[in-house]
Amino acid sequence: MTIHAALTEGEFSLKESLTFACRLAKRLNTNLVGISAMPDPARAVLMTGVTMHGMMVSSGATLAEGIREAQDEAKGKLEALFKEVCTAEGMPTDQTSVEHHIGLPSDVYPRVTLLSDAFVTPHECVSVGNDHGLAFESMLLDKRQPVIACGLETDPVLDTVIIAWDGSPEAARAVRFHTGILKSATKIIIAQNAERIDSKDLDGAEDPAIVIDYLSKLGLSAEIQGFDGKVADGLLKLAETHNAGVIIAGAYGHSRIEEFIFGGVSRSLLRAEHGPALALAH
Incomplete structure (x- = not known):
């Protein structure tokens, strides 16, 4: 059995979501996997070749490296928060892990969680129009996969x-x-x-x-x-x-x-x- 938790970069109630995921995993005595999804830096460069205002920006190796470094920093912060919450909730270290995937959340999350026992996502993901919001919609409506939209409680009780x-x-x-x-x-x-x-x-x-x-x-x-x-x-x-x-x-x-x-x-x-x-x- 495995529970997957979305590691969403940005202004999300991620700590509350991870707390819920940890407590559910402990109750089920199962593994908890945090998953992040970020675009390929090379593809991101192509997408930023022209801004929405028509201004051209650099699309060379320097930009790609900058995107890669920014993603690595984001991954580090997400992984640190995941470990922080898991430690605070007393999750056994051999039952927790983090996976970083290349691709859009709407592509990665459905594929990785296909046989998951539960997929937990922060509350805000159900309403935002970014990649995480699109992933939430896609999993529910297109893929017909179950999703747990976490509440905003800092101390969730699952009895x-x-x-x-x-x-x-x-x-x-x-x-x-x-x-x-x-x-x-x-x-x-x-x-x-x-x-x-x-x-x-x-x-x-x-x-x-x-x-x-x-x-x-x-x-x-x-x-x-x-x-x-x-x-x-x-x-x-x-x-x-x-x-x-x-x-x-x-x-x-x-x-x-x-x-x-x-x-x-x-x-x-x-x-x-x-x-x-x-x-x-x-």
Whole structure:
């Protein structure tokens, strides 16, 4: 088993994300791998041949070397922070490692984490329009890979996990993909807003008893709790009440061809500044 954590250079809540990844890895007694993705300096030179203002800049070996040195410095800082957090969280050194890859995050992350038990990324990556944001979108919507968008808590508690259940294929995939998180929890809550479920379908896929049965075969138990009002608000309130560190949910959205946007519930959860981590699948 392996958990991968994105090492994102820039203004991200990386320390909080790595703290979450460490605690999850410890609960699962598994390996934690930090991965960075940066473009090939030679290709970066070609891309900077002309600036957006039409000003020509040097595209020789000197520039390439400068880019390489900057990347090496960034890698060193990322690796230092990774080791700092792992040490503070008591992660065994033989269960941690760092991999630096050449390429865009949207290409590297899906390939490296193809068989990962969990991929953890900082909260801001779900909304920024840079390479890390594009990687988040690509993994969820194009590759259909699960992603954990970390919350901003500096001291995340992972004892309680909430499953947002509406019987959708996306919610079902989220539960299956994040079985490891469920196995690591001491309390599982299946949350459902009955107002949003057609009463005629309550005995169908929307029935939370389906999840109860699925979990029981894994040796896990859960309780069902309903809530009213807006779905995102209800889930966040439930998470606050029970001090839940993770919400497992389906990520709803359109393809990028249709002008990518997440559905209302997903978007509200992703934008919540004080919410828990979101374990998502599309």
